[in-house]
Amino acid sequence: MRNIVIGQSGGPTAAINASLAGAYHRAKELGFDVVYGMHHGVEGLLREDLIELEPYLDDPEDIEVLKRTPASALGTCRYRLKDYREDDSDYRKVIEVMEKYDIEVFLYIGGNDSMDTVKELSDYAAEHGLPQRFMGVPKTIDNDLPVTDHCPGYGSAAKYIATSLKEVMRDNNAGDVHKPTIIVAEIMGRNAGWLTAAAALVKSGDCSGVDAIFLPEQVFDMDEFRRVVRELGEKGKPAIIAVSEGVRVADGRYVCELAADVAVDAFGHKQMSGTAAYLCGLISSEFGYKTRYIEFSTLQRAASHLASRTDIEEAFDCGVAAVNLAVEGHTGEMIVMVRDTDSPYACHMEGYDIHSVANLEKGLPVEWITADHQMSEAYEHYARPLIQGEVLPIFVDGVPQHLLIGE
Amino acid sequence: MRNIVIGQSGGPTAAINASLAGAYHRAKELGFDVVYGMHHGVEGLLREDLIELEPYLDDPEDIEVLKRTPASALGTCRYRLKDYREDDSDYRKVIEVMEKYDIEVFLYIGGNDSMDTVKELSDYAAEHGLPQRFMGVPKTIDNDLPVTDHCPGYGSAAKYIATSLKEVMRDNNAGDVHKPTIIVAEIMGRNAGWLTAAAALVKSGDCSGVDAIFLPEQVFDMDEFRRVVRELGEKGKPAIIAVSEGVRVADGRYVCELAADVAVDAFGHKQMSGTAAYLCGLISSEFGYKTRYIEFSTLQRAASHLASRTDIEEAFDCGVAAVNLAVEGHTGEMIVMVRDTDSPYACHMEGYDIHSVANLEKGLPVEWITADHQMSEAYEHYARPLIQGEVLPIFVDGVPQHLLIGE
Numbered sequence: 098m099r100n101i102v103i104g105q106s107g108g109p110t111a112a113i114n115a116s117l118a119g120a121y122h123r124a125k126e127l128g129f130d131v132v133y134g135m136h137h138g139v140e141g142l143l144r145e146d147l148i149e150l151e152p153y154l155d156d157p158e159d160i161e162v163l164k165r166t167p168a169s170a171l172g173t174c175r176y177r178l179k180d181y182r183e184d185d186s187d188y189r190k191v192i193e194v195m196e197k198y199d200i201e202v203f204l205y206i207g208g209n210d211s212m213d214t215v216k217e218l219s220d221y222a223a224e225h226g227l228p229q230r231f232m233g234v235p236k237t238i239d240n241d242l243p244v245t246d247h248c249p250g251y252g253s254a255a256k257y258i259a260t261s262l263k264e265v266m267r268d269n270n271a272g273d274v275h276k277p278t279i280i281v282a283e284i285m286g287r288n289a290g291w292l293t294a295a296a297a298l299v300k301s302g303d304c305s306g307v308d309a310i311f312l313p314e315q316v317f318d319m320d321e322f323r324r325v326v327r328e329l330g331e332k333g334k335p336a337i338i339a340v341s342e343g344v345r346v347a348d349g350r351y352v353c354e355l356a357a358d359v360a361v362d363a364f365g366h367k368q369m370s371g372t373a374a375y376l377c378g379l380i381s382s383e384f385g386y387k388t389r390y391i392e393f394s395t396l397q398r399a400a401s402h403l404a405s406r407t408d409i410e411e412a413f414d415c416g417v418a419a420v421n422l423a424v425e426g427h428t429g430e431m432i433v434m435v436r437d438t439d440s441p442y443a444c445h446m447e448g449y450d451i452h453s454v455a456n457l458e459k460g461l462p463v464e465w466i467t468a469d470h471q472m473s474e475a476y477e478h479y480a481r482p483l484i485q486g487e488v489l490p491i492f493v494d495g496v497p498q499h500l501l502i503g504e
Numbered sequence: 505m506r507n508i509v510i511g512q513s514g515g516p517t518a519a520i521n522a523s524l525a526g527a528y529h530r531a532k533e534l535g536f537d538v539v540y541g542m543h544h545g546v547e548g549l550l551r552e553d554l555i556e557l558e559p560y561l562d563d564p565e566d567i568e569v570l571k572r573t574p575a576s577a578l579g580t581c582r583y584r585l586k587d588y589r590e591d592d593s594d595y596r597k598v599i600e601v602m603e604k605y606d607i608e609v610f611l612y613i614g615g616n617d618s619m620d621t622v623k624e625l626s627d628y629a630a631e632h633g634l635p636q637r638f639m640g641v642p643k644t645i646d647n648d649l650p651v652t653d654h655c656p657g658y659g660s661a662a663k664y665i666a667t668s669l670k671e672v673m674r675d676n677n678a679g680d681v682h683k684p685t686i687i688v689a690e691i692m693g694r695n696a697g698w699l700t701a702a703a704a705l706v707k708s709g710d711c712s713g714v715d716a717i718f719l720p721e722q723v724f725d726m727d728e729f730r731r732v733v734r735e736l737g738e739k740g741k742p743a744i745i746a747v748s749e750g751v752r753v754a755d756g757r758y759v760c761e762l763a764a765d766v767a768v769d770a771f772g773h774k775q776m777s778g779t780a781a782y783l784c785g786l787i788s789s790e791f792g793y794k795t796r797y798i799e800f801s802t803l804q805r806a807a808s809h810l811a812s813r814t815d816i817e818e819a820f821d822c823g824v825a826a827v828n829l830a831v832e833g834h835t836g837e838m839i840v841m842v843r844d845t846d847s848p849y850a851c852h853m854e855g856y857d858i859h860s861v862a863n864l865e866k867g868l869p870v871e872w873i874t875a876d877h878q879m880s881e882a883y884e885h886y887a888r889p890l891i892q893g894e895v896l897p898i899f900v901d902g903v904p905q906h907l908l909i910g911e
Contacts, residue, residue, distance in 0.1 A: 109675050137681050167671045168678035175680050259903050264574045264806040267906055268516050271575035273582050274544050301901050303908055356770035363763035363782055364789040375770055382771040394798050399671040403809055405902070484902035494708050495812070495891035496666050499674055501710055 100200045104135035106207035109168035110250030111401040112412035113236045116206045118163045119416025138174030148503045166499040167401035181221045188221045202423040208237035212455040219429030232419045233431035238398045240291035243459045245433035252408030252483035255295035257400040263299045269335040280337040282391040283373035287343040290461045296339035297472035308336045309470035313343035330386045406486025418446035442482035507607045511542030513614035516575035517657030518808040519819035520643045523613045525570045526823025545581030555910045573906040574808035595628045609830040615644035619862040626836030637835035639826045645805045647698035650866045652840035659815030659890035662702035664807040670706045676742040687744040689798045690780035694750040697868045703746035704879035715743045716877035720750035737793045813893025825853035849889035
């Protein structure tokens with residue numbers, strides 16, 4: 098066997114390194130000679146910034162630490178290849194580097210944009226009769242890649258959000274009875290509400306769940322929001338509302354953009370506030386209720402200390418499957434997860450034509466959103482299995498150990 | 505034996521219920537007949553809102569779940585008793601309720617203000633020759649109670665902060681090389697920098713640590729901050745700065761107050777921004793660097809899923825010690841932790857005159873802050889033992905189980 102190169106691209110997740118670990122492990126098992134990592138994605142490959150992975154991963158425990166390391170251990174990029182029909186210089190360079198380093202397989206772990214890179218490269222190779230093969234491994238906390246039942250990275254982010262919201266609810270419910278607070282929690286997901294929907298997973302035997310969830314799949318109706326706030330406020334009890342950062346009003350503007358006409362920051366610059374901060378401003382100024390916003394920010398995609406075992410194992414297996422298929426001669430495919438059964442939950446991996454995946458986004462089915470701003474049972478059946486189990490960090494000196502590559 | 509009542513007061517922590525668990529467990533062991541909880545602190549007791557705890561805690565597993573439940577399971581309050589020399593109605597009511605329910609011991613778990621309640625009640629009882637006994641159990645993520653080596657709640661919050669910052673750093677370091685981002689992370693602690701100092705615990709074998717730490721124990725010099733930012737920006741690499749929400753400039757104003765002259769929110773109201781948000785505005789408007797703020801908000805005090813085992817066990821033991829001493833006849837004392845040795849780390853609990861504790865704050869020694877905005881080794885020796893070990897949540901349906909009392 099010759100060599101293989103693996104890259105990571107787009108926004109990091111808690112599971113993206115598990116796919117790297119799976120791909121590396123399987124590649125060595127199948128006898129690839131050298132497994133290279135692209136330092137900061139295809140951009141790194143273009144400047145021949147490749148890292149031999151074996152020195153970092155020669156001990157089985159290294160693989161375990163890598164699976165527990167958040168963000169892209171190889172470094173990420175957001176580089177989009179030009180259209181090769183107009184300018185094929187990047188493509189020629191990719192092939193040149195692959196030939197120089199005797200690399201026959203290019204594996205790319207990423208989201209929508211990254212899958213476009215795989216598509217373009219595999220199309221280019223096919224048109225030019227080149228032997229190099231290009232495979233995609235899905236990764237995104239946004240869970241918005243089509244065809245696949247769900248995406249590695251989603252389950253861990255969902256578990257973190259559900260756990261943290263449950264803890265914040267305990268904190269809020271235990272508070273001073275004279276100051277019931279309406280919390281607005283802002284959750285990532287510009288265009289798809291998958292991650293915000295995970296707020297529904299808070300609901301369990303010992304928790305009544307969040308009071309309302311607002312997703313970008315529906316127009317954000319400010320008057321309906323006011324109605325919900327008024328109803329919660331009149332109860333005089335602590336409450337919590339989950340909103341996606343991507344909610345928009347009827348004219349298409351993001352809620353966070355509504356601030357820009359009026360709000361200025363301390364330096365006199367027009368300010369686009371956070372969605373939750375804006376809504377808390379509304380609650381406080383129009384209703385006078387005590388309110389507090391919570392932004393999970395990058396915590397929600399980086400929290401490896403609270404990863405879902407299901408997610409990490411599947412991410413690993415997606416890496417394995419990509420190597421298996423590449424060795425069998427596949428190219429121009431992304432690994433997809435196919436759900437076999439809900440209960441017991443079971444999925445298997447397949448390769449799928451990258452042309453049906455790249456540049457497409459899968460929104461959450463709107464029929465899963467109930468009229469009272471909750472998620473239906475269908476979502477519960479879909480998502481609950483994905484947050485099952487834990488992968489515990491390996492703690493050294495009281496904090497989780499991480500694996501560094503090329504730093 | 506007769507009865508005992510336990511209350512929780514002030515801001516919640518991840519460890520406050522472990523003290524409740526310890527006190528309950530020991531009280532039953534020593535043969536107290538009924539263990540009552542005050543529903544929302546002394547305010548609940550004043551309106552006779554008491555909860556018999558046994559039905560909630562009769563199974564040993566309940567105790568384990570309680571230890572893993574964030575925030576005050578009994579509910580909290582921020583009620584401050586009036587000075588009994590001016591108005592003793594609250595005091596007479598407390599004694600009346602204690603007599604009515606045959607309660608001989610009043611145990612209060614809380615921070616500075618709560619210890620004042622214990623002091624006033626025990627003074628009142630002493631002056632009137634009353635037999636009821638009043639004991640305090642320390643609790644605060646701020647770690648600012650005097651005499652005690654440290655406070656239950658601090659270790660868990662510190663562990664959460666160090667872990668989360670380390671993950672955020674991985675995320676930031678792995679990012680797009682064209683957009684190095686300077687993150688400003690805002691950490692709780694109005695007057696004492698203990699919690700923000702925990703950012704220093706990020707530093708470990710696989711992590712170089714945060715780039716700068718700013719604590720309220722030193723005047724916040726805006727020009728020095730600019731110098732640090734310029735130096736970091738010129739390196740062209742991702743960076744992270746930890747700031748306490750309580751930093752103030754030379755004229756005594758909080759940094760977060762500096763915004764108020766200019767900034768208005770979307771509703772035209774003067775806005776006091778967060779400290780980190782303000783500083784990010786400065787970085788972006790004066791230097792043009794990419795920046796992002798992170799506010800840990802209530803997450804840092806509620807994250808039971810990442811509690812320190814050392815902290816939870818000590819919190820439990822503080823509850824036990826308070827009951828032991830009360831039974832021996834002590835009153836008007838707070839439990840303090842005395843450090844016996846640093847390595848191996850060992851502490852024991854003692855009772856301490858509440859008059860030397862209540863209403864006093866312990867700041868972090870300024871000599872532990874180095875000229876380059878890091879923490880000295882003395883802090884490392886002090887704090888590292890406090891974040892050792894983990895208490896894992898009991899997960900049900902993928903999220904941690906919590907114990908609810910009186911809800």
